[in-house]
Amino acid sequence: MSAPTAIRTLLEVEDLHVHLGESHILQGVSFKVPAGGVTALLGRNGAGKTTTIKAILGLVGRSGSIRLSERELTRMPTHQIVRLGVGYVPEEREIFSELSVAENLKLAERDKKPRYDLVFELFPELQQRRAQAAGSLSGGQQQMVAIARALLNENQIILVDEPTKGLSPLMVTNAASALKRAAQAATLLLVEQNLQVARTLAEKVVVLDQGRVAYTGDVAELMADPALARRYLGVGGH
């Protein structure tokens, strides 16, 4: 019988604090993201999920410690953090509406050989719409661009913030499939309000409540406990 393999911690957040104006948004958040697979970051609206993602990237001022593969990120500017292999799919997609689809993707290129084959395999529609202004795409197509930007490069981790927000049911399915494929190539830290999607994709979960970590563990365990799920997520868990 072989000994169980120790799971390596890829991202470690420790005592993370964020103040925005007068508000103390994150109040000592600590959690670990294991290498491989998908870790969901859940919580009610205003719990601090998006702020946590932005703090990891250095898009908001923060204190505490954030280590990616043992490297401390808190003293690095955002572009250097990203170059360590951090992909980002933002909540509001934040595609460049006045640039074409091709230009949006070109801007995201970091590696010498960007993975256009993977991107166009997942989203063939983007290949057909390369010359189209990204601002004229539908919400679902814009989300494809946002996910494609993160998939173009080899990443250690991809931070995905509410990828299915505002999408049609069909597009939710497509986005979930793309993220499942992305999870084969990189670790995902996924903020998701759609619990069905979170349950399908993630194995581990970190629940935030009012700027603090309220629960960490397996997604299945959380969902199997209706009282816990209702308490932290406002749902029954089934």
Next chain:
Amino acid sequence: MSTVILLLVTGLGLGALYFLIASGLSLTYGLMRVLNFAHGIFLTVGGYASWWIAVRLPIGEPWRFLIALAGCMVVGAIVAAAVEVSLIRPLYRRHIEQVLVTVGLALAFTALVQGIFGPDPISYPAPGWTQGVTQLAGANIPNSRLLAIAVAAAVFLLLAAFLRFTRWGLIVRAGVENRSMVTALGIDVQRAFTLIFALGGVAAALAGALGALYFGNIDPQRGTATLIFAFIVIVIGGLGSFTGSVLAAVVVGLLQQFINYYSSVYWGFSAAGDLSVVLLLAVVLLWRPQGLLGRSVG
């Protein structure tokens, strides 16, 4: 008819100078939301650097002027990059301090130039051709205006090609739209900003040399005096809009020239052109606060 043609071309010449100084101002605001009140010093630097080189070069025209022009562009780029790195970068996102420092720099630099070269305008050693005129539809058009238009058109095409076809241009266009997302793609926007600042310095320095031909002299106050109209141009065109700054520069230059001429002829009041530009600014701000080609906020 010949008067209208003359006013049209000289107005375009003035618009060309405004465009050269406003283009860099507009791009630096668009990319980093920095309003550089010291941008006029790059024009002054350009004028004095080209004059300094031209009076010392023991060679004939046109090479003397061309070398002076190239030299002033290099000096403009160096001074602009130095200002960005030493004064703007440490104050990034501190808008009040930026205004104070850049206004202070503009005042101090003008005083420095006056201290070194004297407060009075200095006659510029213009090449002979630029002092002549070209007949166009019966109008005698000063060649200095035609040169200013040609150089501004070339700068416009080069900057447009830079923005459209290079990776740096792509970064600038994306940065104007959403700077923080560009950094979240692993791009050092600060380097793009330094480059844009230096390019803005080059264009403004060119305006300084061409302005010296246009007015026949260099003047320590010209940078700050022209900067006021450049600010009006970028607000009318739409803050951060490169194409808007071109359009507004042409409109402002033509309006100023036509009104100045006709108000002088009919009412004996020659400053009405400047007044009309301010009125145009007020009308645009009331009618379309984001400027002609700017994006509305919210």
